[in-house]
Amino acid sequence: MELNKRQEQILQIVKDHGPITGEHIAEKLNLTRATLRPDLAILTMAGYLEARPRVGYFYTGKTGTQLLADKIKKMKVSDYQSIPVVINENVSVYDAIVTMFLEDVGTLFVVDDESLLVGVLSRKDLLRASIGKQELTSIPVNIIMTRMPNITFCEKDDLLIDVAQKLIEKQIDAMPVVKKVDKGYEVVGRITKTNMTKVLVALAKEDVL
Amino acid sequence: MELNKRQEQILQIVKDHGPITGEHIAEKLNLTRATLRPDLAILTMAGYLEARPRVGYFYTGKTGTQLLADKIKKMKVSDYQSIPVVINENVSVYDAIVTMFLEDVGTLFVVDDESLLVGVLSRKDLLRASIGKQELTSIPVNIIMTRMPNITFCEKDDLLIDVAQKLIEKQIDAMPVVKKVDKGYEVVGRITKTNMTKVLVALAKEDVL
Incomplete structure (x- = not known):
């Protein structure tokens, strides 16, 4: 105007x-x-x-x-998040890489036997491991993953823009959307720079609001 | 309003x-x-x-x-692009992985001896190669890279939003910004989903226009 x-x-x-x-x-x-x-x-x-x-x-x-800024600032994580891909902490690095290709995601979330979040694995983590000397089929992912409390996560009611900012600051491609439970956090979603790119396209196409 | x-x-x-x-x-x-x-x-x-x-x-x-959409639709690639990281096609896959870590980027652009774009290497490409049986120090990147004419690229005057859309459609994290020269394309920039996420944050913070 x-x-x-x-x-x-x-x-x-x-x-x-x-x-x-x-x-x-x-x-x-x-x-x-x-x-x-x-x-x-x-x-x-x-x-x-x-x-x-x-x-x-x-x-x-x-x-x-x-x-316009006010509009963007009202967007919630839950409206834009994707489905998370989760693996158990005892899975081998090799199997994690295969899962990443099969599911076609850039980040895997690692959980323990109680389905609680214990780690995050990025392509970068897996690439680093894969040029090491170890046998990938024999190392479990919990040796190489980023683990609690160093995981950056968010909740479904968080503001999308705060999450976008954190992705940039922490230089990560994705973070888990979690739900607090008694003993820790359950993974309920995944939010990535791809989601953010889609929001930008949606704003340009007026698919928002 | x-x-x-x-x-x-x-x-x-x-x-x-x-x-x-x-x-x-x-x-x-x-x-x-x-x-x-x-x-x-x-x-x-x-x-x-x-x-x-x-x-x-x-x-x-x-x-x-x-x-608002009109505003986003006016943004040009050149205003938001990053510096490209380029390697020669004869470099080994191992050295490419090391370069990716040193430069902290997710995508490398591959050029020939005349500095013309011949390929693109993503973390995914490198990860795929690294779980293969070959010795990473002895395979050149031109064996595993995505090559012309299958490379998705853009130019500096392209609209940012068209590029965002292509990143999503082609399911890639980055594309080279190129300049047409006599014999092909020179790489002048890099545009990624990180750039798109930053645009979204800038819009929310009113750092745009």
């Missing part, structure tokens, strides 16, 4: 002098209050200004981009 | 009867033209309606989400 010249002037006045009443804004522009009404309505509706009874208009600091 | 009830009614009337004049909209709502003026101004400013002199208002089909 683009503002016209008068709306820009009003914004500037409110930035400089707010809170300020409609009448005072009109005075500064040598216009009547009635003339300004549509512009003030637009600026308020669009979120640039807020109006408080007996106080006047003040600048919210919000821009068009901010309203 | 959220519409109020009256603005929703106006939108519906224009959708059903447009092009329609302001007076006729007012009649249908049993209101005066003056009362409607702010609402019509808002709907027009926000891009929902367009007004043509002597014709009236008509529905543009655009929604708030669409305006």
Whole structure:
């Protein structure tokens, strides 16, 4: 949404002098209050200004981009997560690699016999192991995995954007979506940079909201 | 931006009867033209309606989400790409894996002696090779890489969103940004799902535009 010249002037006045009443804004522009009404309505509706009874208009600091940002900030992990691929901690590294190819994922989550999250295996972890000297069929994944408490995870009600930020900061491709249970965490989902890329495409295609 | 009830009614009337004049909209709502003026101004400013002199208002089909979508659709690859990591086609698979760890990237681009793009190596390609029977130090990467013409690439002026879509469709994590030269393509950049995730975060933080 683009503002016209008068709306820009009003914004500037409110930035400089707010809170300020409609009448005072009109005075500064040598216009009547009635003339300004549509512009003030637009600026308020669009979120640039807020109006408080007996106080006047003040600048919210919000821009068009901010309203988009607000939309992205409301997205939840649960609306965009994928199905997790989980293996037992006693599986061999070789079998983990095979599972990764069969399931066509970049990250596996490792659980113990009680189905509680104990580790994460990325392609990078498996690649590192595979150039080592050991026999891949005889090492269990719990030797090479990233383990608790070093696992970055999230929950289904977390904000998608916080998770996106963590993926970047921690330089990881995926994280498990977990559910807290008595003795630890169960894996209920997987959220990846692929999910984030899909969100971007969905926003461009207006498949969101 | 959220519409109020009256603005929703106006939108519906224009959708059903447009092009329609302001007076006729007012009649249908049993209101005066003056009362409607702010609402019509808002709907027009926000891009929902367009007004043509002597014709009236008509529905543009655009929604708030669409305006955001328009913004994303203008982003270019060149504004978001990363630096490419390139290796020669005669390098061994072992050395490629080491390079991938040293440079901390998920995809390597392979060039010939004239620096022209001849292949792409993903972690997945390297992982597949590493569980094979061959000695990794003795196989050159050009045996296992994805080669032309099967490489998905883009150019710096391509739209970011088209590239995002291709990454998803082709199920790849990255693609080279290339420049056409006489005998083929030179690699000038790298664009990845990490870049896309960063764009999403930038949009939420309003670091864009």
